[in-house]
Amino acid sequence: SAVISQKPSRxxxxxxxxxxxxxxxxxxxxMMFWYRQQPGQSLTLIATANQGSEATYESGFxxxxxxxxxxxxxxxxxxxxxxxxxxxxxxxCSVAEGGEQYFGPGTRLTVT
Amino acid sequence: ELKVEQNPLFLSMQEGKNYTxxxxxxxxxxxxxxxxxxxxxxxxxxxxxxxxxAVKQEGRLMASLDTKARLSTLHITAAVHDLSATYFxxxxxxxxxxxxxxxxTKLSVIP
Numbered sequence: 285s286a287v288i289s290q291k292p293s294r295x296x297x298x299x300x301x302x303x304x305x306x307x308x309x310x311x312x313x314x315m316m317f318w319y320r321q322q323p324g325q326s327l328t329l330i331a332t333a334n335q336g337s338e339a340t341y342e343s344g345f346x347x348x349x350x351x352x353x354x355x356x357x358x359x360x361x362x363x364x365x366x367x368x369x370x371x372x373x374x375x376x377c378s379v380a381e382g383g384e385q386y387f388g389p390g391t392r393l394t395v396t
Numbered sequence: 397e398l399k400v401e402q403n404p405l406f407l408s409m410q411e412g413k414n415y416t417x418x419x420x421x422x423x424x425x426x427x428x429x430x431x432x433x434x435x436x437x438x439x440x441x442x443x444x445x446x447x448x449x450a451v452k453q454e455g456r457l458m459a460s461l462d463t464k465a466r467l468s469t470l471h472i473t474a475a476v477h478d479l480s481a482t483y484f485x486x487x488x489x490x491x492x493x494x495x496x497x498x499x500x501t502k503l504s505v506i507p
Contacts, residue, residue: 326498390438
């Protein structure tokens with residue numbers, strides 16, 4: 285199974301600033317995804333990041349707020365821009381491999 | 397729009413008892429997933445169900461899928477405290493691997 289790491293594991297940021305979250309996979313994967321889990325809530329898909337193409341965003345999420353890069357088959361970044369307290373969440377990357385979908389450990393973001 | 401409903405959302409049960417968590421979804425799907433999440437942790441994959449009538453078991457947990465009824469169940473047998481966690485079902489819409497999650501069932505097993 286794919287092993288996924290994320291950096292940072294957690295951060296506390298001031299409103300108005302931006303944070304870039306990194307996701308590294310130990311194997312080459314075509315499909316990577318970014319999810320958000322707000323406090324006490326379920327997971328919501330932010331966007332799909334496939335290498336070689338622009339990320340596709342779900343309803344309610346826009347590129348200006350959550351720009352994504354996917355420079356190769358093992359790495360992706362998600363930036364949370366111009367943060368507000370409502371952005372306080374856990375952000376998780378995931379990959380699809382062999383019919384399964386695996387999740388990274390998550391980045392716990394607190395915006396003050 | 398694909399919708400996934402789980403119930404119950406909260407479940408408190410005694411050790412040794414059996415219970416079932418239900419997951420209904422609104423449109424045809426290729427895959428149904430069950431995940432476990434411990435507090436402050438990421439998601440642990442439990443089962444992937446691919447076809448009608450699929451049944452998978454691991455320890456005290458058994459998952460099944462009825463695609464005609466658009467229903468999956470996660471059955472817990474003789475619960476133990478270590479099973480306390482939040483359980484999510486998630487549905488893959490049209491083979492895209494883009495998952496829509498249920499709200500989760502927070503399970504507390506009381507000794």
